[in-house]
Amino acid sequence: MSAAAAATGASPVRDAVEWRLAAPLGLTYVVFFAAPFLILLGISFYADAEQTRLGFDSWLKFYTDAFYLKVIFDTLKLGVFAVVATTILAYPLALVFRASSPRMQRVLIFIILMPLLTSVVIRTFAWIVILAREGVINQTLMGLGLTATPLNLLQTELGLVLALTQIEMPLMLLPLLAIMNQLDQNLIDASRALGASKWRTFFRVILPLTLPGWIAGATLVFASATTAFISQSVIGGARLVYLPALIWQQSMVVYNWPFAAVASLTLLFTVLSGIMALSWLGRFARTT
């Protein structure tokens, strides 16, 4: 009784302390995120590269040019493809993981995490070796007689999605495996005993109940695939242009900062729209 009373009495003080604990991070955000963001927003309203005149010219130029609209669309598409590809591969693996013994699970986790131990740059260059005209894939296909001429995989969307799928896979898998492992086996058994096939059980029970994990994974994959500057430019090359490369080119090569600012904000909105779409999906996954 008295302890509870003391706790209620102390709560305003405690609240103040908690608030101050968040101050360092809050301050960092203000200085290194909010302020640059506002500056970026400000710069985007300069009409010319020399930043002499205010106006909506940069925004208009970006959003009326079919080329730039296609860049937005391609970036979004790349994110969606990466999410779809990782999903298709991750769910079966998560089911296998779930059914494995604890020791096997440790081995699988190690294999899944291994890519994270090497830098993205190294993994990206490894994919060049794999995708190149004389690379592993082409040599195998030609060796098997499946194709006479080497396939063009580098500098194609297919090659990029392939590489991104491997590179982003851990981001999809980790949250998915965590939630998959917690799923009560009795729910699956109950579904089967009630007459549901394995597929029906997957779509009616396993999928809805693991959706929160998938949404977390999909958000991470989408955000990092759409902003994967290194992989996009090394594997996509000059032929495929995505928003990150466009920003780099406009700011560091062309020195049109207002235009680069518009592209940056567009990338931010693109990623945000994907994340919002995913969290909107999450409202259907209110499971408990």
Added chain:
Amino acid sequence: MGRTKAEIHPSMASQHTATAQAAQPLTLDGVTHSYGTGFAVDNVTLEVKGGELVALLGPSGCGKTTLLRIVAGFISQTNGKVIIGDRPIDVLPPNRREIGIVFQNYALFPHMTVAENIAYGLAARGESRAVQAERVAEMLATVRMEGFADRKPRQLSGGQQQRVALARALAIRPRILLLDEPFAALDKNLRLDMQIEIKRLQRQFALTAIMVTHDQDEAMSIADRIAVMSHGKIEQLGSPVEIYDEPATLFVNNFIGSSNLLKGRVEAVGSDGYRVALESGAVWTLAAKGRFEAGAPVLVSVRPEQMVLADEAAPDRLPVALKLSLPIGGALIHDATAAGGEDIKIAVPRRPGALSTGPGAAFAALAPHARPSLFPAASS
């Protein structure tokens, strides 16, 4: 789909007269299962008659859940057959077995409402929405949960979740009902209510049922027969009375109820039974089952309520030193030590007013109706 339904379930057409359905027997024939090392279920043969409720009773880890999961088809046994009616079902996947199962944690789908949970099995069978709605209403009425259709499982109490789990299992009109420790998560008062409820539904739907439990009172009160299991084997199968009064093995004897074990030796085998000389000093003539030769060392098992106390010595009374007596309800439990050093508990009806007697010497004898059991003593 429709064809198999009709084939498996001749009574589907007459849903509202589910009681008229002939219950099918469930037979386990030499069922054996190993998870890798040792046998979790070891050569179990068991016939559950149509409409009968058999309780699987046994200590933790004896293979009860494993046996249930084999019947449901979640694991396929290493050896042996499971037969419903006269059809082996081992080749059928769980979703084709028409078995209703209630889990210890109820396993209600948390993302579905009560109504959706109950309709789940019907939807999986491709029943129309109208049929589903009708059956859901009927099942909710059966388990007295009308008005809860739109709740989520987390908004229900344990007992209510239990009822929904039952309704969901019964909605598909199963041939067999399996219950894995259905009352374990309920408190004592609710337990009794649910036991009566399950018994009522099992009768009403004429279900052949197996219930797993490690609570002997629960098994005694609702099962038609009890199968006592130990280390994957069935030690004894019989009615609750048989199990309690005529335990076939020492394990069953010790597992069910409490009993006093007295060491002795068979002195003579007569037409009226075995004459056993107890180490603690009395000689009893017992008409017990089993086959023993004269001179064989035996253990005599007497339930506390099958003994009485007397003041004077006699050849069939063993001297005991009373240590402590505890009034438990209408009985007085005496904790005593026999001459041989064995601990004995004696339960006598408590006389009104009398609470307990102090320590002292007395003589313990068999009550007139007592039927002690005899077991071979481990040769030492």
